[in-house]
Amino acid sequence: MSAFRAALRISRRDALRFKGRTALIMVMIGLPVLVITAVLTGAATTSITGRDKLDSTLGAADARIATSPSRTPVEQNSDGEITNMRPSDRPGRPWTPAEIGALLQGRLLRYQANVVEARLADGYTRTDVFEVDLRDPLTRGMRRLVEGRFATAPGEVAVSPALIDSGVRMGDTIKTWRPDRTVRVVGIAEHPNRPGLREMLALPEGLLPHQNDGNDSGWLIDTAAPVQRPDVRRLNKVGLSVKSRFLIERSDAGDSGPRDLHGLVELGVAVVLIVTETVLLAGPAFAVGLRRRRRELAVIAAQGGSGRHLKTIVLADGLVLGGVAALLGAALGIGAGLVAEWFAARWLDWTHGPADVPWAQVLGVAALGVVSALTAAIVPAIQASRQSPVHVLAGRAAVDTPGRAGRPVLGAVLVLLGLVALGFALHRGMLSVVLASTLVVFGLVALMPWLVQATGRLAGRLPLPLRLSVRDASRHRVRTASATAAVMAATMAAVALGIGVNSTYVSRDERRGSTVPAGTTVIRAYKTDDQKWARVRALVQQKLPGASLINGLEVTDAQGDPVTLRFAWPEDCKRRCNPPDYVFHSVAAADEGVLAFLQKRRDPQAAAALAAGKAVAFEPRIVRDGMVTLQTEAWGETSAKTFRVPAVAAAAAEPGQGGVVIPPSALASAGLKVQQRALYAAYTDVDDQRLTTELTAAIGDQASVFVERGTAEDRFVTLLILLAAALVLVLGGTFAATGLAAADMRQDLDTLSAVGGTARVRRLVVAAQAAYISGLGALVGLVAGTVSGIALTWPLTRGGYRTMELFNPGATTIAVPWLFLAGVVVGLPLLAALTAGLFTRTRLVLARRVA
Known part of the structure; x- marks a missing residue:
């Protein structure tokens, strides 16, 4: 033990003397420990359990009762999430507080939640709405008031910090769509588990209409005794799901890590590869120390030090440097993981829980760093024990002994295997x-x-x-x-x-199977007159600055209702030709201009076929005997109609394109009509969900935006x-x-x-x-x-x-x-x-x- 303590002192002194080499080794060993520890800590803090969400879900209540659109029995898990519901042909009548009180006695507080489109400075934004009287003591902990006050009357809302970051200010008014309301901002409140959530907080029915349609609505309840499993089963039988504080607190067992063989093998492979790479990287750095300490080690050997003593000194380098690097890496990794998780929760709307450090895993990673350092020091330690003190003290350069280099036979066998x-x-x-x-x-x-x-x-x-x-x-x-x-x-x-x-x-x-090439935005409107379509085109041109818009066609039936067109695979290749991820089966009604846009070139043969009333197929396998089979499905219809049209195969702009382009003349023979209600643009810098909302709100009819980004x-x-x-x-x-x-x-x-x-x-x-x-x-x-x-x-x-x-x-x-x-x-x-x-x-x- 005295020799080992002396070796540790020598290693500590040497580490302080050669600070550059010490820093290099510590970075090589500590950096993987830091990164892995940060990932583990961030993941543990982000992965919240039902117990972690009790405050934001229940406040101070004993249970949260959620209604459903019908009164049929439901099945739920211990966290209150519905796992099975018996179907019903018609919705049930809304629940009343008296009916709930007859099933479970306690003080009730109404709540409901949904999503609305809120008009912000940069357009419509999908925003969560949670309605409950947050002044009530039963809601303590559900939201943290940052500034101002909670809503006290209909038409007032408190907003989350994420909406403040989007340009909303105290005292502003916000217009919402579906429902069409105007509300005033009176406060700022933060969700404890989702600080990046865009949310408005109001009184019940202060913004949303009364809900009993399957969206999140119901009551918080304060009971005299804990809500037990028999109580939950009784409520489930009448169509109510229950989040019980008592049951949730006793249901979370925590993450026990991978238990299956597949997970253990994955973990083992990852550990082996990380240790191997760390050893290979840190090995030369330890060899640097050996080369620079050759004379010192030779002096120790000349004074009676054995090869075992020299090995101990070099291995002590691995223990000292590896231990310090692993501890620093773990400490910095914990801090980095918590900081990164906080920013991610705020700006990326990740879930956020209390700071959680998986100590067992972190200590395992730190031990892995120490093992890597000791392993990297093994070869230099063996070299140190075999060096000649005479040659070193004489100033001769150290070289590897000639002869066999490594283990080539073993290496060749392993490579072959x-x-x-x-x-x-x-x-x-x-x-x-x-x-x-x-x-x-x-x-x-x-x-x-x-x-x-x-x-x-x-x-x-x-x-x-x-x-x-x-x-x-x-x-x-x-x-x-x-x-x-x-x-x-x-x-x-x-x-x-x-x-x-x-x-x-x-x-x-x-x-992909889409008819459009990557980098394309397609805008469509349905059942829209010419005046509204002109507004759509003007709004799209404003939202897609600099984009060249190509007019496209939408298919309707004789009554003007939209019709969905799909192609049908031939019977002899349905299974071979129709993989599960080929979902579009697209058919586009188009003229020569749209065809050139889809092909990104002028194709005279394809254009001539289109002008002659033939369909152009980008998927050659669907053309049989010069014909292609199409299916039509109008809104409200339960069965598709089938018809065949002449077709030719042509090359699309990209290998991923498929589908069929069909001219209006071929549709007329099938009793279908076309309208100029589609736009194509080579443009992808667009929020398709927001633009869809703005178009639909502008014309009062349904619009859609599809972006094929590739x-x-x-x-x-x-x-x-x-x-x-x-x-x-x-x-x-x-x-x-x-x-x-x-x-x-x-x-x-x-x-x-x-x-x-x-x-x-x-x-x-x-x-x-x-x-x-x-x-x-x-x-x-x-x-x-x-x-x-x-x-x-x-x-x-x-x-x-x-x-x-x-x-x-x-x-x-x-x-x-x-x-x-x-x-x-x-x-x-x-x-x-x-x-x-x-x-x-x-x-x-x-x-x-x-x-």
């Missing part, structure tokens, strides 16, 4: 693919020292800076292999996820996040190993300068070292990541509904994001080399001073 496992994992789900890829990762980690040694033999043909860098990296292959393996693992993960995610988005685009924007953001994560890991591992290499090569660089080498040559040598480490890791990661990414496309793009024969790529979508791969495999190594070269010291340091 991983590839075989990938083949069998294709049709067994994403977790199986990840497990098989993990075998490949470990195999490549074991192969990396051999790859470093093999590439070192090519150094003789390279220019001088590259030759020096590659030979030095090969001589110190343990240090180089660790950093290169870290880069490889990060690159492999980024490439695999990039291919999988990109293929998923492309597959989703290909299966997945390009989401795809770009996702790949950018993956690139940023790869950037951190690749540069972190590269710079740690490059810093160590520069320290080891200082004598060589000084000799190079002494014989006439310029500062530019020194920079090139260090930059070449960074390029070699990151480039080799990126190339190996590219190959392995491509194989794993293609394997991921099987479970990600098949959707589980098609036959999944082994090695049958026809049912999958494989879309390689070439620009993203170039950024990861070429851009990041170039950035690492450029950064390392720019920040290299070029000043010559004399080893001895000559008198």
